Amino acid sequence: MKNVYITKTGHFLPNDPVSNDEMEKRLGMIDDQPSRAKRIVLRNNGIKERYYAIDTEGNITHNNAQLTKEAILTLFDNDFKEDDIELLSCGTSTPDNLLPAHASMVHGLFSMRSIELNTASGVCCSGMNSLKYGYLAVKSGDKKNAVCTGSERVSTWMQGAKFDKEVENLKSLEETPVIGFKKDFLRWMLSDGAGAFLLESEPKGELSLKIEWMRAYSFAHELEACMYAGGEKLEDGSLKPWSDFQPEEWLAESIFSLKQDVKILDEYVSVKGVESLKDVLESENVNTDSIDYFLPHISSFYFGDKLLEEMRKQQLDIPKEKWFTNLADVGNIGSASVYLIIDALFKSKKLKKGDRLLIAVPESGRFSYFYSLMTVC
Structure with a gap:
């Protein structure tokens, strides 16, 4: 088995950054009324700027595949070109189409030769799933290199006009025309963007990141869905799929909108996260004192803050000064976030050879978690 190194990192963020004050103007109000949830949510999430693939006039500037292509282009130079790619592995929560697969749509934007593709779906862990596919392909010697990506184009899902029919339906039922917090939240x-890594079996350049291991956990056997789209949660916690609704209900009830059950999110996401993190550190025999950077x-x-509190409660010590995130500056980009965090640290000039990075990615879809340990070489 070969070693696997991230030898290049890149990202793409569309258009100019959008401040908190500009968000609602860019996305549009629902029923011409300011959101009741906006102020509370923004105060708690601490995000200052994010990026949308929508311009100031409301025009769409990029689809998801185009964002992904732009991130991949940042990996190319005289030593690595488009035709050198052997495997393209792409993860996303928000593909442009139900079919064909996201990686196929990205491949279709290039003029490269025929290559192997992999598409990873899901929520935030889909970016790590795409990375693991590339990691295993290079590690086994099946491929000399792999380009792995995480990307999201979620802003168009959140535009106010997408909820007009639901608001009209609520008015016709003489109910308050306000969409539920699980959608407005x-x-x-969420925001838009893409990240990309080049994986090879030898380190290259001034610094590379050796992927020591990757491990994933799912608690779907214990917990119901928390974040979902294309369906509706029933009283028993099961999901009724979009195909079981009548077409007129798709709009009247915003069936395709993203939703999150905030109650079970708050109850379980940190508890299960720390539970699985403790398990992976024990099974991989990693002492937290040996970790130089924690990238959650x-x-x-x-x-x-909830994660840190739960770590202390379960006696897992990773001091806050070791944490690294760029959330405030780029926003939450779902499956792409981990790519942008690693890219930012990789290019920060802070890293030195021998540093160890612990990566932690949760997703609230049905509570999954992905971990990786990387060493700077």
Whole structure:
């Protein structure tokens, strides 16, 4: 088995950064009314700027595949070109189409030769799943290199106009025309962008990141869905899929909108995260004192504080001064966030050879977690 190194990192963020004050103007109000949830959510998540693939006039500037392509382009130079790619592995929560697969749509934007593709779906862990596929392909010697990506284009899901029919339906039923918090909450949490890594079996350049291991956990056997789209949660916790609704209900009930059950998110995301993190550190025989940087993907600083509190409760000590995140500057980009965090640290000039990075990525879809240990070479 070969060693696997991240030899290049890159990212792409569309258009100019969007401040908290500009968000609602860019996404549009629902029923011409300011959101009741916006102020509370933004105060808790601590995000100052994010990026949207929508311009100031409301025009769409990039789809998800185009964002991914732009991130991949940043990996190319005289030593590594488009036709050198052997495997393209792409993860996302928000593909442009149900079919074809996301990686196929990205490949279609290039003029490269025929290559192997992999598409990883899911929520935030889909970016890590795409990375693990590339990692295993290079580690086994099946491929000499792999380009792995995480990307999201979620802003168009959150535009106010997408909820007009639901608001009209509520008015016709003489109910308050305000969409539920489980939908409005996410409008102020998520943003657009893409990240890309080049994986090779030899270190290159001034610094590379050796992937020591990757481990994943799922608690779907214990817990119901928390974040979902294309369906509706029933009283028993099961999900009724979009295909079981009548077409008129798709709009009247915003069936395709992203939703999050905030109650079970708050109850379980940190507890199960620390439970699985403790297990992986024990099974991989990693002492937290040996970790130089802890890179958690957190959806908000509120949940970062909850994670730290739970770590202390379960006697897992990773001091806050070892944590690294760029959440406040780029926002929560789901599956792409871990790519942008690693890219930012990789290019920060802070790293030195021998530093050890512990990566932690949770997703609240049905509570999954992904971990990796990387060493600077």
